[in-house]
Amino acid sequence: MSEEKPYLADETLKRWRNKKVVVSIGGEHLFTGILKDFDEEVVVLEDVADFTGNKGRELLVKIDGISWVMLIE
Structure with a gap:
């Protein structure tokens, strides 16, 4: 049995x-906020x-x- 490798996206988030x-x-709308x-x-x-x-309070x-997520802080 092989050990499952965690997804890179999960580890990064x-x-x-x-x-x-x-x-x-959707490649069109940009939002900033705190990733909760x-x-x-x-x-x-x-x-x-x-x-x-x-x-807004939450999204x-x-x-x-x-499409993508960028860390800005």
Whole structure:
């Protein structure tokens, strides 16, 4: 029996938890916020803002809708 290797994305997001990130959704919409939590289906950001100035408390995004995530803090 072989030991399962953890996914790189999971390990990276664990290190980025509670830090400020930028998320690209669908390659068109950019949001900044604090990465609060994630699982195999969704990512949760807190204290969210988009690049047009709209702000919100939390954003729940499906993982398969995310184009990329960048650590900015």
